[in-house]
Amino acid sequence: MFRFGIEHEVAFLNKEGQFADYSCTKFADFDQIIERLPIYSSDYPTLRTGGDGIRKKRWYIEGFERYADSEKIIEYIPKGIEIRTTIHSEIHSAITELSESFRLLRNVAVQFGFSPVLVSFNPYHTVYKPEPPLNDYEIRRRQASPERQTEDIAVLTYGPDLNISVAGLSCENLIDLGRKLTYYSPYIVPFSYSSPFYQGGLWQGLSVRTFIRTGKRPAVMVFVENREQLIESVPSLTKIARIPAEVGRIEFKAFDSCDDFLVYAGLLALLKGLALDQSLLGRANVPDPALHQLSAQEGFDNKDIFENATKVLQAAEVALLFDPDIHLLNPLKLLLMKRETRAHKLIEVFKQVNSIEETLRQTYSAPL
Secondary structure (H helix, E strand, C coil): CEEEEEEEEEEEECCCCCECCCCCCCHHHHHHHHHHCCCCHHHCCCCCCCCCCCCCCCEEEEEEEEECCCCCEEEEEEEEEEEECCCECCHHHHHHHHHHHHHHHHHHHHHHCCEEECCCECCCCCCCCCCCCCCHHHHHHHCCCHHHHCHHHHHHECCCEEEEEECCCCHHHHHHHHHHHHHHHHHHHHHHCCECEECCEECCCCEHHHHHHECCECCEEEEECCHHHCCCCCCCCEEECCCHHHCCCEEECCCCCCCCHHHHHHHHHHHHHHHHCCCCCCCCCCCCHHHHHHHHHHHHHCHHHHHHHHHHHHHHHHHCCCCHHHHHHHHHHHHHHHCCCHHHHHHHHHHHHCCHHHHHCCCCCCCC
């Protein structure tokens, strides 16, 4: 009935101990890692490859595309490496594949001096300005969708797309579920918060990624089959599927990155529970920027965010009452009980070591 997939962006420190972003890293630096990783022919056609050859494996370089005067890419500005899983009927198997793909990526990356670290927003750069400036063709291309108009934000952010689909769901009900997840987004994103760094120091909250990104960019994307099914919104809620396997997919895009993949399992179970739930009536076509900013600054310490997060988690738990995936919610229940996020731990470590890099070196520490 359900299908699950995960897209997880990985940031790195380089061999000099620097944060490896576009300012000090070339496409070739990450491409040498990708070239050493395996390709699985059975993954296709359910994984999208695109026409540029970059997405030919489960791992690919994520970044900003530059063009001359056509759709042909002439340069690719890297920000990190994305891992994507194949489509799974069970959450556990999606997490198992992600863990194995991350293990392979880390083992190859360290051979070239790169260490994966948990980051959800660039800890040093606050604005990305393309150099040279966008040409006339690139400017016209950006007008094609609200998401292209905010691609500069995506260069600075790292986070997952948690994908879920439900067999037999009508397009109307699919979009309604997307609107539901969009409405409740500010209450569930704190489970993932992991971006407390900004401009080389501590930010005044828990998720600068959420504060800057969500509202300008979507919390949820619903993939439909044809243009007539699209609904107009800025940012977009709906998008035409690029391959048949995408039809009916809902991507939740507002979570921060997690280095504990059991949290991803919990978040997928939460999305599954919300898909089954009939009690929560909130709906929105676009994410509420002000509410996301409040959530980003205060997390579960805010009374409204905490109470609504509790309400949503309880609704998912009731919906999953006779489902074996209900136990996957336990890590989320613990975070809520403690009113804690991953960002709290990162802040605590930073205050001890007074170094962003030293703090980041202590992420992804759990054995895989």
